[in-house]
Amino acid sequence: MRKVVIIGIGQTPVSEHWDKSLKELAGEAIFSALVDAGRTNVDGLFVGNMLSGSLNRQENLGVLIADWVGLKHAEAVKVESACSSGASALRAGLIAVASGEMDSAVVVGVEKMTDARPGETTAALAAAADADYEAVHGLSFVAINALVMQRYMHEYGWKHTDFALFSITAHANAVNNPNARLPFAISEEDYRKARMVAEPINLLDASPIGDGAAAVVLVPADSLRSRGSSNGRPLVTIAGSASATDTIAIHDRPNPLWLSAAALSARKAYAQAGLLPDDIDFFELHDAFSIMAVLSLEASGFAGCGQAPRLGLEGSISMGGRIPIATMGGLKARGHPVGASGVYQVVEITLQLRGQAGKNQLERARTGMAQSIGGSGATIVTHILRSE
Amino acid sequence: MRKVVIIGIGQTPVSEHWDKSLKELAGEAIFSALVDAGRTNVDGLFVGNMLSGSLNRQENLGVLIADWVGLKHAEAVKVESACSSGASALRAGLIAVASGEMDSAVVVGVEKMTDARPGETTAALAAAADADYEAVHGLSFVAINALVMQRYMHEYGWKHTDFALFSITAHANAVNNPNARLPFAISEEDYRKARMVAEPINLLDASPIGDGAAAVVLVPADSLRSRGSSNGRPLVTIAGSASATDTIAIHDRPNPLWLSAAALSARKAYAQAGLLPDDIDFFELHDAFSIMAVLSLEASGFAGCGQAPRLGLEGSISMGGRIPIATMGGLKARGHPVGASGVYQVVEITLQLRGQAGKNQLERARTGMAQSIGGSGATIVTHILRSE
Numbered sequence: 001m002r003k004v005v006i007i008g009i010g011q012t013p014v015s016e017h018w019d020k021s022l023k024e025l026a027g028e029a030i031f032s033a034l035v036d037a038g039r040t041n042v043d044g045l046f047v048g049n050m051l052s053g054s055l056n057r058q059e060n061l062g063v064l065i066a067d068w069v070g071l072k073h074a075e076a077v078k079v080e081s082a083c084s085s086g087a088s089a090l091r092a093g094l095i096a097v098a099s100g101e102m103d104s105a106v107v108v109g110v111e112k113m114t115d116a117r118p119g120e121t122t123a124a125l126a127a128a129a130d131a132d133y134e135a136v137h138g139l140s141f142v143a144i145n146a147l148v149m150q151r152y153m154h155e156y157g158w159k160h161t162d163f164a165l166f167s168i169t170a171h172a173n174a175v176n177n178p179n180a181r182l183p184f185a186i187s188e189e190d191y192r193k194a195r196m197v198a199e200p201i202n203l204l205d206a207s208p209i210g211d212g213a214a215a216v217v218l219v220p221a222d223s224l225r226s227r228g229s230s231n232g233r234p235l236v237t238i239a240g241s242a243s244a245t246d247t248i249a250i251h252d253r254p255n256p257l258w259l260s261a262a263a264l265s266a267r268k269a270y271a272q273a274g275l276l277p278d279d280i281d282f283f284e285l286h287d288a289f290s291i292m293a294v295l296s297l298e299a300s301g302f303a304g305c306g307q308a309p310r311l312g313l314e315g316s317i318s319m320g321g322r323i324p325i326a327t328m329g330g331l332k333a334r335g336h337p338v339g340a341s342g343v344y345q346v347v348e349i350t351l352q353l354r355g356q357a358g359k360n361q362l363e364r365a366r367t368g369m370a371q372s373i374g375g376s377g378a379t380i381v382t383h384i385l386r387s388e
Numbered sequence: 389m390r391k392v393v394i395i396g397i398g399q400t401p402v403s404e405h406w407d408k409s410l411k412e413l414a415g416e417a418i419f420s421a422l423v424d425a426g427r428t429n430v431d432g433l434f435v436g437n438m439l440s441g442s443l444n445r446q447e448n449l450g451v452l453i454a455d456w457v458g459l460k461h462a463e464a465v466k467v468e469s470a471c472s473s474g475a476s477a478l479r480a481g482l483i484a485v486a487s488g489e490m491d492s493a494v495v496v497g498v499e500k501m502t503d504a505r506p507g508e509t510t511a512a513l514a515a516a517a518d519a520d521y522e523a524v525h526g527l528s529f530v531a532i533n534a535l536v537m538q539r540y541m542h543e544y545g546w547k548h549t550d551f552a553l554f555s556i557t558a559h560a561n562a563v564n565n566p567n568a569r570l571p572f573a574i575s576e577e578d579y580r581k582a583r584m585v586a587e588p589i590n591l592l593d594a595s596p597i598g599d600g601a602a603a604v605v606l607v608p609a610d611s612l613r614s615r616g617s618s619n620g621r622p623l624v625t626i627a628g629s630a631s632a633t634d635t636i637a638i639h640d641r642p643n644p645l646w647l648s649a650a651a652l653s654a655r656k657a658y659a660q661a662g663l664l665p666d667d668i669d670f671f672e673l674h675d676a677f678s679i680m681a682v683l684s685l686e687a688s689g690f691a692g693c694g695q696a697p698r699l700g701l702e703g704s705i706s707m708g709g710r711i712p713i714a715t716m717g718g719l720k721a722r723g724h725p726v727g728a729s730g731v732y733q734v735v736e737i738t739l740q741l742r743g744q745a746g747k748n749q750l751e752r753a754r755t756g757m758a759q760s761i762g763g764s765g766a767t768i769v770t771h772i773l774r775s776e
Contacts, residue, residue, distance in 0.1 A: 001487060021520055052515075053441030057523065059515040060470035063633040063766040067640070073652055075631045076767065077476045078468040082448035088465045092480060099389060099487030127440075127447040132409055135445065243463045245451040252455070264461055378451040379464065 001098040005224060006236045006385070008037025008106075008217030009347040014181040014210040014335030016114040022049075022056050023068040026110040029213035030069045033106060037217040043102035045069075045076040048089030048109035049339035050374075052078075054124040055116050065108065075102065081243075082128035083288065084374035085109065086342030087381035090216065091241055097218045104223075109343030110213035121209060125338070128375040130248045142206060142289070144250060144376045146198035149291035152257055153200065156306035160200050164191040165312030166290040166325075167204045167332055173319065174329025176359040181210045181335025205290040210335035214343040216350070236350045239367075240269030240384035248378045257306075261380035262299035262371060269369070269382040270301075277301035280384070281364050282324040282352065284345035286373040287332045293325065296371055300382070319362065327352060327360055342372035346383060353387035389486040393612060394624045394773070396425025396494075396605030397735040402569040402598040402723030404502040410437075410444050411456045414498040417601035418457045421494060425605040431490035433457075433464040436477030436497035437727035438762075440466075442512040443504050453496065463490065469631075470516035471676065472762035473497065474730030475769035478604065479629055485606045492611075497731030498601035509597060513726070516763040518636045530594060530677070532638060532764045534586035537679035540645055541588065544694035548588050552579040553700030554678040554713075555592045555720055561707065562717025564747040569598045569723025593678045598723035602731040604738070624738045627755075628657030628772035636766045645694075649768035650687035650759060657757070657770040658689075665689035668772070669752050670712040670740065672733035674761040675720045681713065684759055688770070707750065715740060715748055730760035734771060741775035 010032025012025055020028070026047065034040060047061045058064065062076030079089040086109025093105040113121050126135040129144060152158065167186060174180035186204060194202040221237065244264035250256045270276060277300060285300075287293035294308040302323050303311055316322040328334050328348040331341055349368035351357045357365070370383045398420025400413055408416070414435065422428060435449045446452065450464030467477040474497025481493040501509050514523040517532060541548065555574060562568035574592060582592040609625065632652035638644045658664060665688060673688075675681035682696040690711050691699055704710040716722050716736040719729055737756035739745045745753075758771045 001489070023520075050447055051441065053439065053512070054445070054447075056519065057442070057511070057515050058519040059438055059442075059468055060517075060636065060763045060766060062469050062476075063763060064518060064636050066633050067636045067766075071633075073632050073634065073648065076469075076633050077480070077631070079480075080447055080466040080468060081450050081464075088450075092465070092467075095484055095487055095489050099483055099489070101389070101483050101487070123445070124441070127445050129448075130452060131444065131446040132411075243465070244461050245454050245459075245464050246461065248448065248452050248455045260461065375448045375451060378448060378455075 002100060002220040002222060004094055004098050004218050004238050005221045006216045006350050007219055008033040009350045010036060011179055011214040011344060011347050012212050013179040014212035014337055017211040018115065022052060022058060022110060022112045023065050025112060025211060025213040026065045026108045027069045029215040030106055030108050033215035033217050039217060042071065042104040042106045042217060043074060044096055044105040045071055045074055046089040046093040046105060046107045047078040048086035048343060049078055049111060050080055050082050050085045051111060051113060051124050055121065056112055081379040082374035083338040084342055084372040084379050084381045085339035087372035088243065090343060090346060090383065091243055091381060093218050094238055094241055097220060104219045106215055106217050107343060108213055108215040109340035111337035111339045112211045113209045113337060114211050134249055142198045142201055145289040145291055146201045148250060148256055149200050152291055155257060158309050161192060162309040162313065163205065163290040164188050166287060166293045167191055169318050170287060170326040170330040170332035173327055173360055174333030177328040177334055180329040180333055181208050182333045201289055207288045207331040207336035210337045212335065212337035212340050214340050214347045216343060216346055233354050234387035236353045237386050237388055238383060239273035239386040242268035243381040245379050246377055248375055250376050257295065259295050259299035259377045259380060261377060262296055265380050265382040266300040269384045273384045275384065279367055280369045281367050282327055282362055284349055284368065284370045285325050286371055287326055287330045288336055292373060300371060324362060327362060342381065345370035345372065349385045353385060390488060390608040390610060392482055392486050392606050392626050393609045394604045394738050395607055396421040397738045398424060399567055399602040399732060399735050400600050401567040402600035402725055405599040406503065410440060410446060410498060410500045411453050413500060413599060413601040414453045414496045415457045417603035418494055418496050421603035421605050427605060430459065430492040430494045430605060431462060432484055432493040433459055433462055434477040434481040434493060434495045435466040436474035436731060437466055437499060438468055438470050438473045439499060439501060439512050439726065443509065444500055469767040470762035471726040472730055472760035472767050472769045473727035475760035476631065478731060478734060478771065479631055479769060481606050482626055482629055485608060492607045494603055494605050495731060496601055496603040497728035499725035499727045500599045501597045501725060502599050522637055530586045530589055533677040533679055534589045536638060536644060537588050540679055543645060546697050549580060550697040550701065551593065551678040552576050554675060554681045555579055557706050558675060558714040558718040558720035561715055561748055562721030565716040565722055568717040568721055569596050570721045589677055595676045595719040595724040598725045600723065600725035600728050602728050602735045604731060604734055621742050622775035624741045625774050625776050626771060627661035627774040630656035631769040633767050634765055636763055638764050645683065647683050647687035647765045647768060649765060650684055653768050653770040654688040657772045661772045663772065667755055668757045669755050670715055670750055672737055672756065672758045673713050674759055675714055675718045676724055680761060688759060712750060715750060730769065733758040733760065737773045741773060
């Protein structure tokens with residue numbers, strides 16, 4: 001397999017884009033990424049999206065978007081794995097380019113969620129769980145996560161406020177991100193007083209939905225050296241990529257507080273990159289709910305079982321800490337257009353590795369990890385990026 | 389890239405499966421394929437499906453099905469390209485195995501379409517076209533194809549009855565297929581008198597929807613020789629695989645009667661296999677409508693522009709003809725569970741290449757071609773299979 005590098009990135013703000021269709025959003029991110037890459041064409045297009053069938057009455061997204069952006073006759077396909085669809089699309093594009101099946105690809109994650117009838121989006125998101133055994137009982141996605149958080153607090157003795165730092169950190173980091181959905185800081189008091197959604201998850205434990213698209217352009221590293229087209233920027237390499245699954249329903253797992261699929265995909269990605277958790281400089285994790293940030297950190301080797309809240313309380317997850325998370329706001333404050341979030345994470349890591357993260361630039365950013373979760377820990381995709 | 393072989397196949401009947409859920413249908417095909425392959429496990433699962441989000445309120449299909457069939461922790465993902473989703477999933481699985489990213493994969497195409505409110509399935513299928521520029525005007529999928537057929541008859545001077553043999557042949561071949569949705573023969577009179585759907589497309593020009601699943605197990609060829617696990621059957625190799633796109637809307641094409649994406653993907657697959665159209669023994673084409681069978685034959689090099697109806701009239705497409713099509717009934721009579729059809733085609737080609745096609749066994753079946761179409765010629769995937 002060839003080493004693959006990210007030579008272009010693009011993103012739209014995560015927002016309520018009433019004036020833009022799904023393909024227009026995707027196009028905006030793709031055009032930015034192609035301009036950033038200094039290219040006008042690629043061999044293939046991989047679209048990460050979860051909800052276009054239910055919310056936008058649109059499928060065949062691959063060709064819809066390829067046609068719209070002028071990728072004439074290019075191979076194009078949509079990849080879906082619920083909220084990790086963007087990361088799964090990246091993996092599909094990566095395998096296609098790494099294997100030599102194609103010499104360049106653009107991967108776009110896109111979602112348009114806000115232009116829906118009341119309740120429609122919540123119902124559509126429940127499709128990430130087992131429709132016949134979970135959703136049918138009226139269990140919404142936030143309710144599933146609330147049960148997990150409740151259990152975690154019970155097992156390990158943490159209070160609700162012990163989770164505050166995950167949300168506070170994400171919001172603090174979003175302030176300087178022009179593409180963030182909620183670019184404002186919150187205090188611990190805000191967190192404590194936030195409206196309850198599904199006990200113990202309150203509004204500030206949960207990430208906001210949104211419309212948005214993010215894109216990356218992939219080429220094999222060897223094509224660059226011969227053409228010298230890295231534009232003088234540090235070369236961003238995909239050093240590790242892996243995906244694993246667990247049972248789709250949490251009630252089928254021996255331990256509902258252990259994300260096996262995160263542990264497996266992270267372990268595989270570490271091995272590919274020849275790294276250990278200690279070598280990761282920052283972690284764009286899937287903080288759709290604060291409990292998910294906690295479980296990701298534990299399964300990925302950054303904290304022992306039941307210990308991750310300590311990382312927040314000790315300052316380890318903030319910009320100057322041992323393992324900064326959500327450096328541009330994360331799902332919590334940049335926003336979570338579900339099928340796009342996995343690509344947003346990788347775009348943001350690339351900004352950090354290139355030294356283009358503006359006021360949020362980390363001092364040490366050589367190796368960043370992204371982890372994206374589809375369903376309640378059912379599908380988990382881990383990518384490790386490195387600057388060279 | 390490693391050479392990849394199909395070592396297991398499975399399928400359910402195409403029918404109205406009121407008693408089975410989407411995952412149960414998929415599971416049935418997967419279990420059959422694994423048993424046929426003599427395996428209990430694979431590294432990855434690729435699901436081809438178009439409509440689960442809109443008709444079944446279910447996404448995250450990869451892990452849903454992996455969990456159901458006991459592929460514990462396996463990488464799993466859904467691939468979508470409208471009616472060619474199954475073929476696109478096959479390509480994704482093929483690239484993953486050929487590249488060495490994984491050492492085995494199962495690809496399943498599955499669709500559950502009949503358990504829907506009246507009109508719901510037609511509306512859901514319109515998602516294969518451009519929602520903003522075609523579907524919004526009330527243009528259904530059959531209406532788009534009717535406009536194309538009308539145009540074809542006008543340009544080339546064929547009468548409606550000149551298309552009869554495509555439907556008659558498919559139905560004749562379905563009689564001996566226990567999995568066919570419409571396993572009965574039709575006469576030319578039946579064809580002429582069939583109820584009009586969207587002029588000039590009548591009920592016997594159109595394929596029936598249905599519920600169904602088909603699956604194949606892929607491994608690299610070199611893994612077989614060392615383990616000697618081809619079970620004494622001819623080895624079925626994927627000799628060519630390519631996908632291309634066109635504009636999503638027919639009105640944007642210079643010639644609405646030329647399937648550029650078919651021509652491009654077929655040309656690429658021929659080149660990979662080192663073959664010409666003359667070398668193809670039979671062709672499982674995408675006869676969702678008889679006009680699509682005609683256009684596929686022309687774009688794939690089996691007839692000149694405007695000439696394919698002659699292949700029907702001359703008997704070339706029947707079982708003893710030069711280029712038999714729809715040997716187990718095709719989309720027309722085996723049935724068209726949209727996201728599954730691309731995998732059904734490949735399962736049926738494998739049966740022919742193994743000499744397991746029963747009463748429909750072709751005398752000469754060394755090389756078979758499958759072509760699957762997503763949208764009105766928007767995404768087209770071509771595979772060439774060979775027995776060795």
